[in-house]
Amino acid sequence: MGVSKLDRSEAEQRLAKLDDWEFSRDGDAIKREFKFDDFVAAWGFMSRVAILAEKQDHHPEWSNVYNTVEIELTTHDADGLSERDFTLAGDIDALR
Numbered sequence: 001m002g003v004s005k006l007d008r009s010e011a012e013q014r015l016a017k018l019d020d021w022e023f024s025r026d027g028d029a030i031k032r033e034f035k036f037d038d039f040v041a042a043w044g045f046m047s048r049v050a051i052l053a054e055k056q057d058h059h060p061e062w063s064n065v066y067n068t069v070e071i072e073l074t075t076h077d078a079d080g081l082s083e084r085d086f087t088l089a090g091d092i093d094a095l096r
């Protein structure tokens, strides 16, 4: 089933419910930075996010440098933000 792109106001409403995420890519994505005590803690977090992503069939674009993980979410099939991005972001916030 296709995923429809949210318009700016729909995305803003959903962004307001998340923790510390911000728009990126001119509003076509959302991103957040996470800091951990050390690399192993960061890696453990990434492992848990990977399981969420696989379950939701929705995958992050992310980077890790030592204890820092940056996650950016967008829906390739919608060329922008969809419900899937905000669902996954909310579930990632719940891991913290």
Ligand code: HBI
Residues within 6 Å of the ligand: 057, 058, 059, 060, 073, 074, 075, 076, 077, 078
């Ligand atoms: N992840 N972020 C993101 N965006 C997608 O469009 C997407 C995905 N993971 C899997 C997926 N789409 C599949 O539905 C398609 O590759 C078929």
